[in-house]
Amino acid sequence: MYILGVWDGHDSGAAIVEGKKILFAANEERYTKRKLEVAFPYNSIRAALRYTGLKPSDIEVVSFPTTEFTKTISRIFPGAKENYYQFRRRKVGKPALEGLMHYSKYAMTLIGDVPLSRTISKELVAREMRGLGFRDFRIFNTDHHMSHAATAAFTSGMKNSLSVTLDGLGDGLSGSVCTFEHGELKREHSITARNSIGIFFEQVTNLVGMRELEDEGKVMAMADYSFPFDFSKNKMREFFKVEGKNIVAKYGPVEQYRKLGSICWNTPREQFAYMAQQLLEHIMEKFFSNVIDEYGKSAVSMAGGLLSNVKANMKVREIESLKQWHIFPHMGDGGIALGSAMFTNYLLNDVTSYEFNDAYLGEDYSEKEILSHLKKTSGITYEKDTDSGGHAADLLEDQEYVFWFNGRMEYGPRALGNRSIVARADSDSVKDKLNLFIKQREWYQPFAPSMLYEDANKLLYSDKGKSSFMTMAYAVRESERESMKSVVHVDLTARPQMLEKENKQYRRLMEAVKKHTGRGVVLNTSFNIHGSPIVSTPADAIDTMKKTKAPYMFLSGYFVENKDGKK
Numbered sequence: 001m002y003i004l005g006v007w008d009g010h011d012s013g014a015a016i017v018e019g020k021k022i023l024f025a026a027n028e029e030r031y032t033k034r035k036l037e038v039a040f041p042y043n044s045i046r047a048a049l050r051y052t053g054l055k056p057s058d059i060e061v062v063s064f065p066t067t068e069f070t071k072t073i074s075r076i077f078p079g080a081k082e083n084y085y086q087f088r089r090r091k092v093g094k095p096a097l098e099g100l101m102h103y104s105k106y107a108m109t110l111i112g113d114v115p116l117s118r119t120i121s122k123e124l125v126a127r128e129m130r131g132l133g134f135r136d137f138r139i140f141n142t143d144h145h146m147s148h149a150a151t152a153a154f155t156s157g158m159k160n161s162l163s164v165t166l167d168g169l170g171d172g173l174s175g176s177v178c179t180f181e182h183g184e185l186k187r188e189h190s191i192t193a194r195n196s197i198g199i200f201f202e203q204v205t206n207l208v209g210m211r212e213l214e215d216e217g218k219v220m221a222m223a224d225y226s227f228p229f230d231f232s233k234n235k236m237r238e239f240f241k242v243e244g245k246n247i248v249a250k251y252g253p254v255e256q257y258r259k260l261g262s263i264c265w266n267t268p269r270e271q272f273a274y275m276a277q278q279l280l281e282h283i284m285e286k287f288f289s290n291v292i293d294e295y296g297k298s299a300v301s302m303a304g305g306l307l308s309n310v311k312a313n314m315k316v317r318e319i320e321s322l323k324q325w326h327i328f329p330h331m332g333d334g335g336i337a338l339g340s341a342m343f344t345n346y347l348l349n350d351v352t353s354y355e356f357n358d359a360y361l362g363e364d365y366s367e368k369e370i371l372s373h374l375k376k377t378s379g380i381t382y383e384k385d386t387d388s389g390g391h392a393a394d395l396l397e398d399q400e401y402v403f404w405f406n407g408r409m410e411y412g413p414r415a416l417g418n419r420s421i422v423a424r425a426d427s428d429s430v431k432d433k434l435n436l437f438i439k440q441r442e443w444y445q446p447f448a449p450s451m452l453y454e455d456a457n458k459l460l461y462s463d464k465g466k467s468s469f470m471t472m473a474y475a476v477r478e479s480e481r482e483s484m485k486s487v488v489h490v491d492l493t494a495r496p497q498m499l500e501k502e503n504k505q506y507r508r509l510m511e512a513v514k515k516h517t518g519r520g521v522v523l524n525t526s527f528n529i530h531g532s533p534i535v536s537t538p539a540d541a542i543d544t545m546k547k548t549k550a551p552y553m554f555l556s557g558y559f560v561e562n563k564d565g566k567k
Contacts, residue, residue, distance in 0.1 A: 001018065001019075001060050001061065001345075001348070001349060002016060002017075002018050002023075002054060002058055002059050002060060002061075003016065003017050003018070003059075003060070003061045003062075003063060003341045003344055003345050003348075004016050004045070004048065004059045004061070004062050004063070004341065005017070005063050005064070005336075005337040005338055005339070005340040005341025005342070005344070006041060006045065006062060006063070006064045006125065006129075006337055006340070007041065007064065007065060007066075007333065007334075007336050007337035007340065008038075008039075008040045008041060008064065008075065008125065008128075009038060009066060009071060009074070009333060010036060010038055010213055010332075010333045010334075011027055011028075011029065011036045011037065011038075011332060011333050011334030012027065012028040012037050012038060012039060012040065012041040012044070012334075012337075013025070013026055013027035013028055013041050013044045013334055013337045013338075014026065014028075014041045014044035014045045014047075014048050014337050015048065015337045015338035015341050015361075016048050016052055016054070016059075016341065017338070017341045017342060017345050017351075017354070019349075019351065020351055020353060020354050020355060021354065021355055022338065022354055022355070022356065022361055023048075023051075023052045024047070024048040024051050024052055024361060024362070024363075025048075025330075025337070025338045025361040025362065025411045026044050026047055026048070026361070026362040026363065026409065026411065026536075027041075027044060027334050027411075027533075028041040028042075028043055028044045029533040030044075030362070030409065030533050030534065030535075030536035031043035031044065031047065031536065033532060033533060034533075035089075035214070035531060035532060035533050036089075036213065036214060036334075038081055038082070038085045039078075039082070040078070040128050041337070042132065044337075045132060046132075047362075047363055050363075051362075051363050056132065056133040056134040056135065057135065057136065059134060059137055060137060060138065061137060061138050061139075061140060061344060061348065062125070062126070062129050062134065062137050062138070062139050062140070063139070063140045063141070063142060063340040063341050063343075063344035064121075064125050064139075064140075064141055064142070064337075064340055065141065065142045065143065065144050065147040065170070065171075065336045065337075065339065065340040066121075066141075066143075066144040066147075066170050066171055066336070067113060067117050067118040067121040067122075067141050067171065068111065068112050068113055068117065068144070068170065068171045068172055069108070069111040069112065069113065069114045069117050070108050070109075070111060071121065072114075072117040072120050072121045072124075075120070075121055075124040075125070076120070076124065084105075087101065088211060088212060088213060088214075089211055089214070090211060102206065102257060103254055103257065106199065106203075106253035106254050106256075106257055107253070107254050109168075109169050109193050109194075109196070109199060109253050110172075110193055110194055110252070110253070111172070112171055112172020112173075112193070113171060113172065118141060121141060122139055122141055125139065125141075126139045140340075140344045140347075141340075142339075142340045142343045142344060143171050143343075144170025144171040144173070144336065145165045145167075145170055145171065145173050145175070145176040145187075145190070145304070146176075146178075146185075146187065146339075146343050147336040147339030147340045147342075147343050148165040148167065148170075148176075148303040148304050148328075148331075148335070148336060148339055149163040149164075149165050149176060149178045149185060149187070149303065149339075149343075150185065150339045150340075150342040150343040150346060151303050151328040151330070151331075151335050151336070151338060151339040151342060152164075152165070152301035152302055152303035152326065152327070152328045152331075153178065153180040153185055153301050153352070154185075154342050154346070154351075154352055154353055154354055155301075155326070155328055155353075155354055155356040156299075156301040156326035157326070157353070157356075158180065158299045158301060158324065158326065159180075159181070160180070160181045160297065160299065161179075161180050161181075161297055161299035161300060161301055161324070162177060162178065162179060162180070162291060162292070162295055162297045162299070162300045162301070163177075163178040163179075163180050163185065163300075163301045163302075163303075164176070164177050164178075164288065164291065164300055164301070164302050165178075165302070165303050165304040166191075166197070166198060166284070166302075166304045166305075166306040166307065167196075167198045167304035167305040167306055167332070167333070168196055168198035168199050168202055168213070168305060169193040169196050169198065169199060170333070170336075172192065172193050173190050173191060173192060173193060174191050174192065174193050174195060174196030174197070174198055174199065174247075175190070175191035175196075175247065175304070176189065176190050176191065177189040177190075177245060177291050177295075179295060179297070180301070180352075183350065183352050185343075185346065185352065188295070189245045189291075191246065191247050194249060194252055194253070195240075195246070195247050195248055195249040196249070196253070197240055197247055197249070197279075197280060197283055197284075197306065198304070198305055198306050199253050199256075200239065200240065200249070200256060200260075200276070200279075200280075201216055201219070201276060201280060201306070201309075202216065203253075203256065203257050203260055204219060204260060204272070204273070204276040205218075205219050207260055207261055207264040207272070208222075208264070208269045208272060208273060209269075213305075216305075216308070216309070217308065217309075217445075218442060218444075218445060219273045219276065219277065220273075220277055220309055220310070220311055221442075221444050221445050221446060221489065222269070222270055222273045222442075222444050223270070223273040223274040223276070223277035223278070223311075224274075224444075224489060224490050224491040225270045225444055225490060226268070226270040226271045226273065226274035227271070228274070229274075231278060231279075231282060234275045234278055234279060235263050235267070235275060236260075236263065236275045236276060236279045237279060237282075238250055239251065239256065239259075239279065240279060240283050241283075242283055242286040242287045242290060244290055244294070245287075245290060245291055245294055247283060247287055263275075277309075277311065277312075280306075280309065280312050281311060281312045281315045284306070284312045284315060284316055285312075285315040285316060285318075285319065288300065288316045288319055288322070289319050289321065292319065292321050292322055293321060298321055298322060298323035298324065299323065299324035299325070300316075300322060300324070300325050300326075301325070301326040301327075301328070302316075302325070302326070302327045302328070302331070303327070303328040303331045303335065303339070304331060304332070305331065305332040305333065307327050307328075307331040307471070308331055308332055308413070308471075310470075310471060310472055310473040310495045311473050311491075311493070313327060313471060313472050313473065314472060314473040314474070314493070317463075317464055317472060322464065323464065324464070324465060325464060325465055326465075327469070327471040327472065329359045329411070329412045329414065329416075329468075329469035329470075329471060330359070330411050330412035330413070331412075331471070332413070334412070334413070335411075335412065338411075342354070357502050358416075358468075358502040358503065359410050359411045359412055359414075359416055359469060360407060360408040360409070360410055360411070360416070360418055360502075360503070361408065361409075361410075361411040362408050362409030362410065362411060362536070363408065363409055363536065363537075364407050364408040364409070364556075365537065365538055365556065367556070367557065369538065370538050370555060370556050370557075370558060371558075373537075373538040373539050373542055374538075374542070374555070374558065374560065377542050377546075379546065379562065379563045379564055380542070380545075380546075380560055380561060380562055380563065381560070381561045381563065382555075382558050382559065382560045382561070383558065383559055384557065384558060384559075385554065385557060385558060385559040386557075387508075388406075388505060388508075388509070388554040388557065388559065389505060389506070389507075389508030389509035389510075389511070389512050390508070390509075390512045391554070391559060392404065392422065392509050392512070392552075392554055393509055393512030393513045393515070393516060394512075395552055396422065396423060396424050396430075396513060396516075396522065397424075397516045399424070399427060399429060399430050400423075400430070400551065400552060400567065401421055401422065401423035401430055401433060401434055401438075401523075401550075401552075402421070402422050402423075402552045402553065402554060403421055403527060403541065403544070403545055403550055403552065403553035403554070403555075404417070404418075404419075404420045404421065404422050404506070404509070404527070404553075404554050405418070405419060405527065405535070405538065405541045405553065405554065405555045405556060406418050406505050406506070406554070406555075406556050406557075407503075407505070407556070409534075409536055410534070412469070414448075414469060414470040414497070414526070415524060415525065415526035415527055415534055416450075416468075416469065416470070416497055416503070416524075417450060417497070417499065417503045417505075417506030417524065418503070418506070419526065419527040419534050419535055419536075419541075420450075420506075420524050420525070420526065420527055421434065421438065421439075421524070421525045421526070421527050422450075422509065422522050422523065422524055423486065423522065423523040423525075424486065424513075424517075424522065424523060425449050425483065425484045425485075425486055425487050425519075425521045425522055425523050426482065426483045426484065426485060426486065426517065427485075427486055428485060428486055430486065430523075431447060431486040431523065434447070434523075434525065437548055437549065437550070437566060438529065438530075438548050438550065439525060439529070439530045440529070440530045441530050444490075446487065446488070446489040446490075446494075446495075447486060447487050447523050447524075447525050448470055448487055448494065448495040448496065448497070448523075448524060448525070449484060449487040449494050449495075449496050449497070449521050449522065449523060449524065450496070450497040450499060450506070450510065450521070450522055450524040451496055451497070451498060451499065451510065451519075451520055451521040451522075452498075452499060452507070452510050452511070452514065452520030452521070453466060453498040453499055453500045454520075455514070455519060455520045455521065456496065456498045458477070458480070458519075459476065459477060459480045459483075459484060459496075459519065459521060460474040460475065460476055460477060460480075460494065460496065461474060461475045461476075461477060462474050462498075466498050466500075467496055467497070467498050468497065468498055468499070468500075468502070469497065470495050470496065470497045471495075472495070472496075473489075473493040473494070473495050474493060474494060474495075474496060475492060475493050476488050476492055476493065476494050480519075483517070483519055483521075484519075484521060486523050487521075487523050497524065509522070510522060527541065527544065528544065529544060529547065529548065538555060538556070541553065541555060542555075542560075545560070545562055545565075546562065546564075549562065549564050549565055549566045550562060550565055550566075551565025551566065551567045552565065
């Protein structure tokens with residue numbers, strides 16, 4: 001049975017599963033070039049069919065998540081969704097009623113499903129599918145947080161565990177706790193949207209002048225530039241508390257936004273960010289500790305947008321009673337097209353585990369397609385390269401950075417060695433080159449390392465499992481801070497990808513770097529210009545190379561030089 005999962009909200013996308021296999025998963029932003037796209041995922045669906053060789057008639061089941069009132073309204077009036085997307089991303093001038101727009105949104109967060117919303121959403125999604133040529137299919141809708149929980153539990157490899165979700169909101173909830181045992185995923189506890197610490201962090205992001213639902217990671221990074229102070233002096237400390245399995249907000253989202261605005265008015269933004277991050281870490285650590293103790297399970301899988309906060313995740317990992325953990329790599333709403341397909345597959349076919357050794361679930365391209373793009377591009381030279389990893393390591397030794405495009409596109413927000421920009425981990429000068437010519441990121445945003453798994457414990461204070469997907473922060477060993485200075489944050493932590501054998505070409509690069517430096521570690525940042533989605537196609541890669549005047553690229557077995565490149 002082929003099941004197509006579809007998500008038409010924030011970071012829309014599509015995925016196909018069959019049995020215990022994930023055949024394809026990608027997000028719409030990679031095709032429209034609009035970061036965190038909200039439009040119906042027409043391109044992702046077509047790409048899924050194209051890659052798998054399936055026709056619409058082969059798809060027996062279409063599944064989608066989330067039928068709450070506000071999501072149903074956005075399906076009825078897609079123009080309103082587009083207007084809010086433009087407003088949220090600050091692509092329009094500041095509206096005269098900006099404050100009212102925020103207050104209206106936060107007031108509506110308390111509305112979950114209403115009569116007929118599920119029926120209306122089903123019909124609207126089915127109509128879109130019929131417009132794409134789908135005919136004899138059954139349509140299912142799944143709960144937002146059960147879709148998140150499915151991605152975490154069913155890819156974890158754990159058989160007896162908790163699956164915990166935390167995000168802004170979805171279907172009237174901001175979090176959930178499920179048990180996963182004997183092949184059954186069962187919701188045990190829910191946290192309402194009113195008590196959403198995800199909405200709280202979204203509001204903080206907005207108030208410091210950033211884009212909510214997009215720049216929360218910047219708030220986390222900026223927080224470390226504040227002078228630290230004790231939690232007892234945190235002006236936000238009473239906004240949330242943990243009572244057993246519950247996260248409890250003192251204020252509703254509208255009143256909370258007003259009070260946060262008052263604090264922000266006369267607080268330096270680094271301190272404001274520090275307060276929010278400190279509160280989030282305090283709440284998540286206590287909440288996870290309580291649910292682990294409540295259910296007596298030391299293995300926990302996790303998903304939901306709040307699990308993108310690697311510093312808070314680090315606090316959770318350090319809980320003594322937690323012995324085994326897994327965070328789904330596409331933890332935010334961009335991952336719930338796959339989650340919806342997985343949960344439907346569980347309901348229909350009792351499938352509760354998937355072959356999940358890596359996150360390379362998108363498209364790849366044949367040599368013929370690669371050559372076609374190279375041949376029609378002026379201003380470059382290219383040649384076949386039989387040892388791209390060794391060649392790239394030699395260039396890194398000369399203080400260069402390289403574009404690295406190979407194999408299937410990663411699923412999720414992190415580049416993991418198939419759509420990456422790679423540089424030395426011990427060079428401030430090459431880090432500055434990247435920021436000047438390519439990334440143009442805020443000064444307080446750190447880069448992240450990829451490293452050989454067998455070297456991880458030499459470089460980091462690492463314990464409790466492997467971080468394959470850059471979902472967790474680790475303290476860097478004092479002896480290695482100089483050798484990793486381009487990927488170490490000001491708080492002396494890093495967000496690593498620990499690589500075993502799941503990516504042979506990328507591993508070869510790090511092994512060659514290790515011969516030069518003694519350490520199998522590189523700086524790895526996503527292959528994109530800041531503010532744009534990660535590149536998808538060879539054409540995207542070549543276009544980015546030309547625009548940024550990058551000198552070198554390794555493109556699926558070809559070494560490409562830009563005649564206008566800045567070396």
